[in-house]
Amino acid sequence: MPDFNLHAPEGASKRKRIVGRGDSSGSGGTAGRGNKGQQSRSGGKTYPGFEGGQMPLYRRLPHRGFSNYPFRKEYQIVNIRDLEGKYKAGETVDTVSLFMKGLIRKPEMPVKVLGEGKISVALTLSVDAVSSSAKAKIEAAGGKVELPAATGSSADA
Secondary structure, eight states, rough: OOOOOOOOOOTOOOOOOOOOOOOGGGHHHHHHHSSSSGGTTTTTTTTOOOOOOOTOOOHOOOOOOOOOOOOOOEEEEEEHHHHHHTTTTTTTTHHHHHHHSSSSSTTSSOEEEOOOOOOOOEEESSSSEEEEEHHHHHHTTTEEOOOOOOOSSSOOO
16 A cells, blocks of 8 residues: 655755844844945945946947837738648638637738749738738639728828
C-alpha cells in the first residue's frame, strides 16, 4: 500500500524575510540596506537612464528627424490562400466572418488581404485594405472588392 502523505520537498517552502524588527532578529538596525546613501532611504530610487548625476546619454545625443511610430496603422494579415478552403462561392469576407473562422485574432483591428496563393471561388471582400495582387486575383476569379471610404486622406487635393 503506497504512502499518500504528500508534502513539499525539502527546502521548497521558505519563510518570508521580515526586516527592521530589532537587532536580535538578525536584520534590524539598517535592515539590510547598509549605511547612509540614496538606496538606504525610503523612496530613494532613480529613473531608468540615470547616470549618477552625469548628463544621461539620451540627453547628450541629438534628436532629429521624424518617426511615424505614433501614427502607423497596424493590420492583421490574411492571404488569399487562407480564404480558399474556408469560404464558399458568393460569401462575403469581412472582419467578423474572418474572426469567426479563426483567420484573425482581434475583430476590432483593421485587416489587410494579401495576394499570396491562388483563389478559385468568387468572393466579396469587405475589409480595410487589399493589396493590388490580391485584388487582381479575386476579380479574376469573379469576385469583387469593397473597400471602406478613405477617412482622413485628402483625395480631392
